[in-house]
Amino acid sequence: xxxxxxxxxxxxxxxxxxxxxxxxxxxxxxxxxxxxxxxxxxxxxxxxxxxxxxxxxxxxxxxxxxxxxxxxxxxxxxxxxxxxxxxxxxxxxxxxxxxxxxxxxxxxxxxxxxxxxxxxxxxxxxxxxxxxxxxxxxxxxxxxxxxxxxxxxxxxxxxxxxxxxxxxxxxxxxxxxxxxxxxxxxxxxxxxxxxxxxxxxxxxxxxxxxxxxxxxxxxxxxxxxxxxxxxxxxxxxxxxxxxxxxxxxxxxxxxxxxxxxxxxxxxxxxxxxxxxxxxxxxxxxxxxxxxxxxxxxxxxxxxxxxxxxxxxxxxxxxxxxxxxxxxxxxxxxxxxxxxxxxxxxxxxxxxxxxxxxxxxxxxxxxxxxxxxxxxxxxxxxxxxxxxxxxxxxxxxxxxxxxxxxxxx
Amino acid sequence: xxxxxxxxxxxxxxxxxxxxxxxxxxxxxxxxxxxxxxxxxxxxxxxxxxxxxxxxxxxxxxxxxxxxxxxxxxxxxxxxxxxxxxxxxxxxxxxxxxxxxxxxxxxxxxxxxxxxxxxxxxxxxxxxxxxxxxxxxxxxxxxxxxxxxxxxxxxxxxxxxxxxxxxxxxxxxxxxxxxxxxxxxxxxxxxxxxxxxxxxxxxxxxxxxxxxxxxxxxxxxxxxxxxxxxxxxxxxxxxxxxxxxxxxxxxxxxxxxxxxxxxxxxxxxxxxxxxxxxxxxxxxxxxxxxxxxxxxxxxxxxxxx
Numbered sequence: 001x002x003x004x005x006x007x008x009x010x011x012x013x014x015x016x017x018x019x020x021x022x023x024x025x026x027x028x029x030x031x032x033x034x035x036x037x038x039x040x041x042x043x044x045x046x047x048x049x050x051x052x053x054x055x056x057x058x059x060x061x062x063x064x065x066x067x068x069x070x071x072x073x074x075x076x077x078x079x080x081x082x083x084x085x086x087x088x089x090x091x092x093x094x095x096x097x098x099x100x101x102x103x104x105x106x107x108x109x110x111x112x113x114x115x116x117x118x119x120x121x122x123x124x125x126x127x128x129x130x131x132x133x134x135x136x137x138x139x140x141x142x143x144x145x146x147x148x149x150x151x152x153x154x155x156x157x158x159x160x161x162x163x164x165x166x167x168x169x170x171x172x173x174x175x176x177x178x179x180x181x182x183x184x185x186x187x188x189x190x191x192x193x194x195x196x197x198x199x200x201x202x203x204x205x206x207x208x209x210x211x212x213x214x215x216x217x218x219x220x221x222x223x224x225x226x227x228x229x230x231x232x233x234x235x236x237x238x239x240x241x242x243x244x245x246x247x248x249x250x251x252x253x254x255x256x257x258x259x260x261x262x263x264x265x266x267x268x269x270x271x272x273x274x275x276x277x278x279x280x281x282x283x284x285x286x287x288x289x290x291x292x293x294x295x296x297x298x299x300x301x302x303x304x305x306x307x308x309x310x311x312x313x314x315x316x317x318x319x320x321x322x323x324x325x326x327x328x329x330x331x332x333x334x335x336x337x338x339x340x341x342x343x344x345x346x347x348x349x350x351x352x353x354x355x356x357x358x359x360x361x362x363x364x365x366x367x368x369x370x371x372x373x374x375x376x377x378x379x380x381x382x383x384x385x386x387x388x389x390x391x392x393x394x395x396x397x398x399x400x401x402x403x404x405x406x407x408x
Numbered sequence: 409x410x411x412x413x414x415x416x417x418x419x420x421x422x423x424x425x426x427x428x429x430x431x432x433x434x435x436x437x438x439x440x441x442x443x444x445x446x447x448x449x450x451x452x453x454x455x456x457x458x459x460x461x462x463x464x465x466x467x468x469x470x471x472x473x474x475x476x477x478x479x480x481x482x483x484x485x486x487x488x489x490x491x492x493x494x495x496x497x498x499x500x501x502x503x504x505x506x507x508x509x510x511x512x513x514x515x516x517x518x519x520x521x522x523x524x525x526x527x528x529x530x531x532x533x534x535x536x537x538x539x540x541x542x543x544x545x546x547x548x549x550x551x552x553x554x555x556x557x558x559x560x561x562x563x564x565x566x567x568x569x570x571x572x573x574x575x576x577x578x579x580x581x582x583x584x585x586x587x588x589x590x591x592x593x594x595x596x597x598x599x600x601x602x603x604x605x606x607x608x609x610x611x612x613x614x615x616x617x618x619x620x621x622x623x624x625x626x627x628x629x630x631x632x633x634x635x636x637x638x639x640x641x642x643x644x645x646x647x648x649x650x651x652x653x654x655x656x657x658x659x660x661x662x663x664x665x666x667x668x669x670x671x672x673x674x675x676x677x678x679x680x681x682x683x684x685x686x687x688x689x690x691x692x693x694x695x696x697x698x699x700x701x702x703x704x705x706x707x708x709x710x711x712x713x
Contacts, residue, residue: 008510016499209494213555216461216488217511219480387465 002328009226013201014233027238031245038249060132062101062118063090068109068142079136090115103133166356173298176268177354183277184350187284191316194211198292199305201227202385206300211385220386228289276353276363285345285369288312289345290377297384315343320349330357337367342373414439414563414594415460420469422455422618429455429617430701433469437611442585442595444605444626446696447615448704453598454491454567457614461488473563487561490569491598497541501532501551504540505558512559519558526554527648530580539623545572553581557588564588567598582608604673612696613642614703621703626696633699638664638675638693643685651678655698660687665694 017023051235063084064076073083081103084090091104094117101119106112114137118129142151202224205211214223295308319326326335330352337364338348349366352358358366361387412449415437437443445605447453458464458469462478471477478486495504502523509519527533530550532543540548545624550570557564570578570586582604586587589608604624605612605626612629614621624630637655639664640646646654651670658664672691679686 004513005511008507010508012503012507016496016503204496206496209490212458212463212488212492212497213495213508213552214463214478215463216478216486217508387463397438402459 002219002222006222006226009218009223010230010233010350013227013230017230017234018237027241030242034242034245038253040244042253060100060128062103062132063093063099064103064105064356065088065090066105067107068105070109070144071105071136072143074142075140075143078137079132084348093120099130102134103308103397105137109137109168121356142297171356175266176273176356179267179269179278180273180350181354183281184347184354187346188238188316189349190232190235190285193238194231195288195292195313196232197231198228198289199296199309200302201231202293202381203299203302203305221382224293224382224385228293229345273353273356274355276358276367277350280346280350283367283374284350286374287342287370287377288316290381291340292373293386294381298380312343316347319348321345323351326351327355327357340369342369343372413437414474415596416470416475417456417460418470418493420453420456420459420471421467422464423467429618433615433618433620435595435613435620435623438593439594440592441610442589442597443597443606444609444612445598445615446605446612446700451615453615454619457565457567457596457598461486485559485562487556487558487564487593489553489556489566489569493549495540495552495555498539500537500539501527501543502536505551505555508555509558509697514559520560523554530554543703546574546577550577551575553584557584560591561593564593564595566595568600569597570599570601570604602700605696612666613697616703627693629696630693630701633694635694636665636666636672637690637694637698638672639688639690640664640679641687642679643687644683646684647682649678651675657701663698671685
């Protein structure tokens with residue numbers, strides 16, 4: 001029967017949320033915005049690359065003088081150029097409108113500016129002159145090197161495989177940092193998406209005066225666990241909805257959107273940090289869930305809950321203000337305080353875990369702390385809901401709920 | 409013949425801080441009976457019900473249902489209509505009814521069928537898909553009563569059930585309660601409508617200053633407070649007398665309560681002997697309304713739950 005009622009609560013809470021238009025408007029707003037941004041990037045990239053290509057390959061009617069000796073007449077001709085006999089005359093021709101452009105290459109183009117005299121074609125059109133002048137010079141330099149290999153090296157087209165060692169073992173580097181960092185991302189997304197709903201989940205029973213009907217029908221623990229599970233399911237739906245356009249964009253339009261080509265096979269899943277990451281995520285989630293539900297049981301309205309909500313949210317973001325210290329000096333006093341203070345602990349510990357600076361002992365202490373305090377918070381939430389939510393329009397005195405219970 | 413006690417309250421005391429709402433309350437409610445729980449506003453009726461249902465923790469005493477402290481056991485056949493009414497207002501009528509039906513142990517199909525039948529009976533069949541907050545207060549009350557009586561509760565606790573109903577719907581509600589009673593439910597009813605108590609209740613308790621002022625069958629309580637009222641239509645002034653108290657005096661109409669040891673014949677002789685012209689002289693049991701006014705008439709509304 002308890003399982004039946006748990007399923008009933010989960011189903012009711014989940015479906016009444018996802019059936020609402022408001023939910024889908026709010027949820028789809030982000031992927032729609034992402035899709036619009038992607039579309040704009042796509043269109044922009046298309047036009048930019050086309051314009052750049054056009055500029056690069058533009059055949060201008062230009063003349064040039066070259067004091068560096070790099071540009072050959074044959075090369076210039078491929079871009080529509082010819083050598084000018086007299087620079088002053090070329091400038092006069094440009095001014096008269098009989099010549100598009102005149103490029104004056106200095107003796108040392110690496111340190112001295114190339115001067116361009118050209119007919120004005122607007123802010124964007126004028127870029128063509130720069131592109132052609134630069135391209136002519138680059139092609140001339142490559143021609144001088146006369147080696148595709150050396151040309152590639154000068155352009156920085158180099159692949160590097162680095163091995164670094166920690167405690168005598170090859171360390172994973174950034175490839176080992178990313179996987180445990182994903183737990184931090186999941187923690188942030190889930191708390192940001194769910195915090196308000198957790199806070200208001202029991203407030204709804206109070207505001208609708210439905211508490212007495214519920215308390216005489218259902219075990220409050222079943223109700224609260226059911227609500228938390230349904231919220232997780234709702235968050236999962238939201239995360240999938242958010243992720244869908246990103247996945248589609250990555251799989252089918254990666255090059256058009258200039259998305260980096262991630263090679264996931266390079267990521268290193270180290271068992272220790274991954275297990276610690278999962279436990280920190282779970283412990284942190286339980287602690288925040290229990291705390292938010294307990295706050296909801298204490299305060300009479302969503303508005304009043306805001307006073308408690310803001311500090312909690314600050315506490316999960318504040319470790320990022322000292323992220324450089326967390327990475328560079330994990331034993332600094334402030335980092336230690338943030339590591340063990342319950343509401344900043346999940347984020348700080350997950351960061352340190354990702355960067356490999358959270359020792360086994362520290363991990364054990366923080367995980368134990370989060371789970372113990374999380375379960376205490378959940379028990380407190382159930383207690384406050386059971387004995388406190390009947391105070392429909394008043395802020396609850398927590399001590400009074402325990403005093404009443406002790407009398408029994 | 410009274411059945412087994414289904415509800416037993418012994419030595420119940422309830423303090424809120426320094427305020428004692430219930431001093432020392434004991435009573436039983438037997439299986440199958442309809443029990444009236446009476447008292448002025450703030451006399452502690454709702455507090456007692458909440459303590460009985462485990463919502464409040466008593467300061468002292470025991471409050472048992474079937475010999476145990478009530479726990480919201482999953483699927484318990486309890487129907488409770490609280491004084492503070494409310495359901496999930498943003499949801500449809502049928503969704504809310506089916507939800508509670510499922511929590512009370514019905515299958516989805518049974519809960520749906522039951523809900524539609526009930527909505528049809530209370531003339532809300534066309535509102536099944538309507539959000540609760542789009543219904544009138546009285547319509548919401550009907551839905552809440554439906555949720556309360558789902559799955560044939562063995563114990564039905566109704567805290568001011570007719571509050572907010574017009575006379576037609578009040579009659580409908582009384583019929584529904586009578587149906588539940590006929591189906592074997594034990595009913596505890598808090599109400600200020602004394603005619604409802606006289607119509608439905610087997611026994612009553614009157615709560616005053618946190619303790620029982622009177623407790624027993626309706627007749628027992630009526631007897632305790634004089635039992636009989638004499639209604640007189642008269643001409644000329646109605647004289648005072650040691651034989652009776654005048655409880656109501658209007659133009660040419662009065663209600664008289666005989667004092668202890670006096671019967672109707674003594675009073676009739678007294679009135680005739682003192683020259684009062686009588687157009688009618690009838691006797692009736694003292695109504696609960698009169699008793700209520702007599703017991704609580706001198707009370708301002710006390711603070712407390």
